[in-house]
Amino acid sequence: MIRIGTRTSKLAMIQTELVKQKIQEHFPKEKIEIVPIITKGDVILHQPLASFGGKGVFTQEIEQQLLDKTIDIAVHSAKDVPMQLADGLCIGAVLAREDCRDVLVTRTGISAKDLPAGSVIGTSSLRRELQIKAMNPFVEIRMLRGNVPTRLQKLKDGQYDGIILAAAGLKRLHLEQEDGLFYEYFSKEDFLPAAGQGILAVEICKDSLKEVMDCLNDENARAVLMAERAFLTALDGSCNAPCGVCCEKSEDGFWISGMYAKDGKNLQRVDKKTDGTQPADAVALAENVAASLKVQTVSLVGAGPGAKDLMSLRALECVRRADVIIYDNLISPSILNEAKTEAKLLYVGKRANAHFMEQEEINRLIVGEAKKGGYVVRLKGGDPFIFGRGGEEALALKKEGIPFEIVSGISSSYSVPAAAGIPVTHRGCAASVHIITGHEGKEKKQAIDYAVLAKEEGTLVFLMGLGRIDEITQKLIQYGKDVKTPAAVISNGLSARQQSVTGTLENIAAKVRKEKIKTPAIIVIGEVAALSEELIFAKQKPLSGKRILLTGTRSLIAKQEDTLKQLGAETVDISLIETYPCRAERTQEKLSTVSDYSWIAFASAMGVHQFFAALSEVHVDRRKLGGVKFAVVGAATAEVLENYGYIADVVPQRANAETLGSIWADTLNRKDKVLLVQGRQSSPVLSEQLKEKECETDSICLYETRQDMRRIEECRRICPDMDYVVIASGTAAEAFKEVTDGLKLPKIVAIGPQTAKACEKAGLSVTAVAKKADSEGIAQAVLQDIIQAGNE
Missing domain, CATH: 3.40.50.10090 (Rossmann fold)
Known part of the structure; x- marks a missing residue:
């Protein structure tokens, strides 16, 4: 006796009959019993699947009976099988695939692309919703649940203008020719199915019924199903994920098309092919397609010349959103304080003759981090495309098929001279500016042509050239540049350590050595360098240079x-350090009875913020604070409290818990009930002082500080x-x-x-x-x- 478990729907019973017939073809004497099993998904029909559990809601009860040995095999629509099977179970056989396409069924015969605006389309699948909206953004999506006949009846009753169903289910139910209805079969090029759609999967306990499984199994169908499931697994997908995938096998290999909307809104699609013909080749291809879809656009971001306030708003937005920031030492360290506390920060900095990481290693790091699926920001000093090797990194990403964007930054080539009072172009002095790397490449085409530069009338700006300043000046003089041409060197531009030295082409190198100018530094050669002393605008302030x-x-x-x-x-x-919300035991209980307290004391400004946040979380009406007095640890905390609309009654001049306790405790008596709001690391001084007054005191911990x-x-x-x-x-x-x-x-x-x-x-x-x-x-x-x- 073989007992086959299945759902109770008409389609599930028909699919199970197909499996039963196939077994009987090979084992005619075997007795077979079909066991209908009601699942959670069959009972809850008025909620989206995502709201109460996803795919497992159609299989959990059936799997339990497999484990309990009350059934021997289970028949599922493969797209309903969860990614993680229960321990001890496996997919024993996969039947040949039926039509895997999706179908739009309507009462009018109007195609999906031509449906009028406001037409109501029924589906509970985000995958289907996003694809139909891509075809026609003006339709309205409404939830659709129930078995296939029930869904078709809802369409006939006028509840929907169209509904989307699986072609395989319609065909197995012989409902693909219903009177008064029109069927538009979507091509796989326009509308990707769910993983496993059109395939029947037979689930068994491991190592059981091998001969029966062998007669049921279709190797091609198993290969494409395993590939499609590998695609979902690689995306951490589930039945609720907006994923579509289709794998097909031909004589010369496998083809896979996959789509994914990581943000739940914007679909991306990748099509790839492999010459391999083994099932493992299909799985590897599926994982590769998924990896391509997981990858987000990498941002190559210019952080500007060093100061945080000289980076663009767009660059700042990138830093704040980044999951991974790969940065060098020519950025302001303060910029990274804008990153998420959970962001990964990877330093790859370098200076002349002291490379922390070679460029090829950096390229591999950027590509590797991008392939993990997070949002990667490569944060570079100045502008990525001005001697920042951003082009090399962009080419490395392009080679791997990883999308990228360039977020330009303010270049030090003009901003640092400006900070020293040097305009790189100036009417009457320089009508052009030439930006040159101070490092000559090994290849001939990368060599600096001093003969050409010496003849230029405009400003010459050398980046990263301090170590070769003697060679630069001598070569320019050798090829005809006037030795009296003004020159300047600016070190640590736009920082407190900024140093400038001015001179001429013949003496600037000597002056640099005398003033002990260090890298990073910029060399400016041209008439504009003489304007430095006239146009310098930085004013000395009490803390200038610190x-x-x-x-x-x-x-x-x-x-x-x-x-x-x-x-x-x-x-x-x-x-x-950073502070994070935390809620100790009985927090809700204490906040719910907040009007019982005569005093609330705050040990910090953060305590005030977290107190009002916690009140909102437990839906406590602020009017309950009407009769409460407030004590705060200092003026800054009092200011924050006032921003919430409450005036502190006790504020010590010296902001510490000990001072607060000494001036406040004497005003308390046994009738007072005090709530002390503090953090996990707050000083115990105030609590100890309150204990001495013998008034009833509660404390709540609402935040903690972590390193x-x-x-x-x-x-x-x-x-x-x-x-x-x-x-x-x-x-x-x-x-x-x-x-x-x-x-x-x-x-x-x-x-x-x-x-x-x-x-x-x-x-x-x-x-x-x-x-x-x-x-x-x-x-x-x-x-x-x-x-x-x-x-x-």
């Missing part, structure tokens, strides 16, 4: 950066070149110590006494402590140290 490393959270750094930049400092943003160690190497690389580093918390102090262990450190500024103690505990020597725990306090601490150092 480089300050900011290590706090992004929100805190943003405030510090603005204040310090206005005073002339160059800030470098590397957030070694972000993605930029360890970058921090170590730039730290020796900093003048000051700002530490804004104990967690940041621990992170900074771990990151910079063994390095010579810049002067350390702590945001307050408690942070200073945390720094000392971590083994960091503090130079200055802000009297006020905000950006102005930090600035004043730095200024005071500069004054004091100048007086010594």
Whole structure:
């Protein structure tokens, strides 16, 4: 006796009869029983499949009976079989494929492309929805569930203007000739089917009924089914994924067409062929097609000449969206503070004679990361196509069939001279500008033609040429350039370390050595170089020339950066810590009864933000706060609270928990009920002070601070070149110590006494402590140290 399990629908029963007949052809004496099984998908008919489980809803109950041995085999439409089968089960046989196309059934016979705007099309498949909308964007899609006869009846009743069905189901039910209905069969070129559509799969317990499976199995159908399922698996797809795929075999190999809408909206399609004729070749091809569809457009982005505020809005958007950022050392480190906290940051920086990674390795890295399916940004200093080797990277991507885009950046070739007061073109001085690499290539066609350059009347700008400045100037003189031609060299342009030296073609090299000018530097030769002293526009400010490393959270750094930049400092943003929401046990319970508290105390500005976010999450009406008083740790926290519409009743002049407790605790009595809002790493000082007052106190933890160690190497690389580093918390102090262990450190500024103690505990020597725990306090601490150092 062979018991065959199947769904209860008419189509499922017909498909199972086909399997039964085929078994009986080979085993006429075998008794066969068909066991109808009701599945979850057969019961829930008024919801989209995605809303309650997907493909497994048509197989889970059947698979369980296989495992329980109450049935011996199960018959499925292959497109309903989930990617991951239950342990102990396998697809024992695959029957020859029926017509795999989709069909638009209408009452009018109007083709899909010509349906009037607003026509209602029934389908519950996102794959079908996207493809029909691509044919005719003006139709309206409405959910369609139920068995095939039920769906056709809904069409006849006028609930829909058209419905999309599988051709195989119509043919097996002999419903492809219904009176009063018209059938438009979509070609596979226009409309790709679901993986396995038109194929019947027989599921069994592993190592059972081998002879029976051998008689049922069609090797070609199995090969294409395994390929189509491999395609879905490679895309992490399911029945709900907007994927379409069709694999076909011919005498000279396999052909696969696959489509995918990763964002659920925009379809992409790839067609490929292989000469291999083995099933493994089909699977490999399917995975290759899927990999092509997973790949997103790689952005080759110009970060500008170094300063974060000189990159384009488009470039900034790319950085903020990126899953992977591959960057070099000619960008502002602060730019990476705009990246997602989960983004992968890969450093491939280089300078003359000190390559961290060769260009061929970088090309392979970009291609490899792109093939993983994430959004990759290659972030380069200046502009990718001006001696940035962006062309080489673009060609490497093109060779692999990976789409790319170029996001141009401000080039240092003109922005750095401008910062030194040199316009690279100027009426009466230079009507043209010539940008030349300071590195000559090995090939003859890449050699610098000094004979031609010496005759040019315009401005000559040499990038990456400082190490060859003697050769450059001597060659130009040798080929006829006037030795009195003005020249300038600008080092570390647009940074706090910017240095400029001006002279003439005959003495500029000597002046560079005398002033100890270092890379990166730009050489400008031409009459415009003489304008430098007249047009220099940078004004000295109190913190001009100082480089300050900011290590706090992004929100805190943003405030510090603005204040310090206005005073002339160059800030470098590397957030070694970040705050994340967290919700402790009983949070909802405490917030739901928030009106029971007489006081709410906030240990930080982040606590205020997270408190109101949590109130919204549990749908607590803010009017419940009407009778509550507020105590905050400092003026900055009071300002944030006021932005939410509430005025703090207690604000200490010194922003720390100990001061708050000392001035607030005396106003409390036993009748008061206090809610303390804090983070996981908040100081216990305030809680301990409240305990002494014997008033009822609850505390809720709504956020936590975590260390972000993605930029360890970058921090170590730039730290020796900093003048000051700002530490804004104990967690940041621990992170900074771990990151910079063994390095010579810049002067350390702590945001307050408690942070200073945390720094000392971590083994960091503090130079200055802000009297006020905000950006102005930090600035004043730095200024005071500069004054004091100048007086010594």
